[in-house]
Amino acid sequence: MIADSQGVAHRGRLSMLAAAWVVARRDFTAILFSRTFFFFLLGPLFPVIVGILAGSVGQQVDQSGDAPAIAVAMQEADAKAMVAARNALAGRLGQGLPELRIVKSAEDRGDAAALLTGTPAAPVLGGQAAQIEAWRGDVEMIAAQARSDSLHAWPRVRLEASATHHASADRRSRLRTAQAAQTLLFLLTMMLAGMVLSNLVEEKGNKIIEVLAAAIPMESVFFGKLFAMLGVSLVGIAVWGGVGGVLYIVAGSAFPVLPDPAVGWPLLMALGVIYFAMAYLLLGSVFLSIGSLANTVREVQTLSMPVTMMQLMLFFFATFAMTQPGSRIELLAMLLPFSSPFAMLARAAQDPALLPHLAALAWQALWLLLLVRGGSMLFRKKAMKSGPQGTGRRWWRRAAS
Structure with missing residues (x-):
């Protein structure tokens, strides 16, 4: 026996959890096996695939094009010495040195970007002013090495790996991982939470929500x-x-390549899924309340805009708090329910402690219960015209008559 919002007892009604499970299974099955869900899955993949294809084509074009080269028109021995010096330096310094191409004369330079003449002792580099000025230092270094029969011996550096590391250096390097995790969480939440709005507006138009509200508790419908x-x-x-x-x-x-998070990649991904669920449910509860009060899609868009802007500001606040570890700003970001998932996920990337996450999840779950409870009460009072406020109005009408 369960009492409804007016205190009237009913037999045979489902419990709140059982009713929520029935609604969840019905909506999940109806959406998952619909034709629109397939196009929903393809939606975000198209821009990603197009971007990857465009990047690969651009990379192929860059690789197929000839790298800028300098034509070397010197005596044969000097030209070979310059090329050998360049190749040896490139092996030590890595990429970045211009390619040297031996030609017989200045007229044979072809498509080379510059022409190198003279001798290693007195090289002359000709070409466009900006290009040859950028290559001046490289050519001087190559020519200095080419003047001797072999490259000068460089001292060999002995490497001593430190067993200890500075926590501040690790924290700074992990900021990129924390920022990437926060951004991905925010994008997924904002992209997917909006689906809750249209779902309830459609059922209000079809009067299905009224049937559900009459049969089961409204909190079960929301959950x-x-x-x-x-x-x-x-x-x-x-x-x-x-x-x-x-x-x-x-x-x-x-x-x-991102630095490893403080809790490790497997645990960070698990926490990412959990915090996505909490961020989605918290924001979705607000969107669900908005959708329950709106009658048209236009009203939904108008009412949801302030919530979207508020969530965007809270995301920026959590991003700023990420750079202030241990401060009151970070604590405030973790306490605010709508910024807490973002702040805590960033904390997981920078701090290996796990107990704060348990407390944060309990805090977020409490706010979720309060938001669903408040949203269902608001729906009963405003949309269904029931509850304590509606009972008072009916009593006033009877007394006046």
């Missing part, structure tokens, strides 16, 4: 829809992550 959309989002992320994994295996060298 069921939130977790159903979260499940759909996780399926989409799993598909996109699988495609990303294949691309990483094929072209892993093209991806930027």
Whole structure:
């Protein structure tokens, strides 16, 4: 026996968790096996695939093009000495030195960007002013090495790896990992949380939400829809992550290398999934309340804009707090419910402690319960015209009559 919002007892109604599970299973199945879900999965993949293809084509064009070269029109012995010196220096210094190409005369320079004449003792570099000025130091170094029969001996550096490391240096290097994790979490949350809005507006138009509200507690409807959309989002992320994994295996060298997070990559990814779920549910609960009050898509867009801007500002605040570890700003970012997932994920990349994450998740779960409870009460009062406020109005009408 369960009492509704007006205190009237009913028999045979499902419990809150069971009713939420029914709603979640219904919405999840309906969305997952719809035709629109397939196009939803393909949506973010198209720009990524196009960008990768464009980058690979551009890289191929760069590789197919000839690197800038300097034509060397010197005596044969001097020209060979210059080329040998250049190749030896390139082996020590790495890439960056201009290519030297031996030609018989200045007329045979072809498409070389500059022409080198004279002798190693007095080289003359001709070409466009900006280009030859940039190559002046390289040519001087090559010519200095070519003047002797062999390269001058360089002292060999002995390497001594330190067993200890500075925590501040590690923290600075891990800022890039923390920022990348925060940005990815924010993009996924904002891209996927908006699906909650249209779902409830459609059911309000079809009067389905009224049937559900009459049969089960409104909190169960909210929780069921939130977790159903979260499940759909996780399926989409799993598909996109699988495609990303294949691309990483094929072209892993093209991806930027990030420093290892403080908690390690497996635990960071697990925390990323958990904090995405919390950020999605927190923001989705607000969007769900907005969608329950709106009657049209236009109203949804108008009402959700302030929430979107607020979330964007909180994301920037969490990003700033990431650079102030241990400060009151970071503590405030971790306490604010909508910035807490972003701040805590950045903390996981910089600090190996795990107990703060348990406290943060409990705090976020508490706020989720409060937001769902408040949203369901608001829906009953404003949209369903029920609850304590509606009961008072009916009593006033009867007394007046």
